[in-house]
Amino acid sequence: MNEIADLEQARVILAAQPFSALLGARLTAFGEGEAVLEVDIREELLQQYGFVHGGVLGYAADNALTFAAGTVAGAGLITAGFTIDYLRPARGEVLRARARVVRAGRTRVVARCDLSTVEGGGAPALCAVAQGTIAVRQAA
Template sequence: MMGAPELALAQKVLAAQPFSNLLDARLVAFGEGEATLEVDIRDDLRQQNGFLHGGVLAYAADNTLTFAAGTVVGARLLTAGFTIDYLRPADGALLRAHAQVVRAGRSRVVCRCDLWVVDNSGVETLCAVAQGTIAIPESSQGS
């Protein structure tokens, strides 16, 4: 993984996102084509059946995919699109999203993300997987 200065800079980028602050999201790893984001599972993030809302999972996938891409091509990125498959209801104490770059091109970066819930005893359960394409805006290419 990259050193502490790169992680600290990426954490500042995350802190500049009001929605990420609303969720109390934390970037805990950033470097070498990978990123990990965590969100504590709180009651106000659950849906009517008591499980973590799918929108929170989608947020975590989207942001983590983009941060992973940023480790190899820089910070000026936009999500072009992503798909997410919900494998099982998410219930636990913590959501952990881990993304890695599959392929980095000149204008697009393809990444995949695994989303895990962690219970109070530390047991992780895979609850969703996502794949995304991250665009490098033309104004950022070659700079």
């Protein structure tokens, strides 16, 4: 299994994802069963009512869940599936996805993610929750 040593190595993996680079995503925490991914909220990421598009929240949940799993299972991972529940419109300056491993098995890792927005350095406002299953890819 390919190990992910630390936050810096995880950031290299994130930077290798063209879509993540397009969104300007960044990892701010990685380790001990947890990962935090952030995206600055800008006009191009909004839907017609001025809220962050649900697809952006889904992206953030998907990647945060997988990176959290990577803290315990290494780099050979792929999302098997996830669900997301939108709780309130997402608006603010920063979208933050904080994911935690619930259970790590040999072939699957289950994780949960809280998605919040932050405005002006204030308290995070929870806008969505997600749960996912991450598959550990077997070497061919």
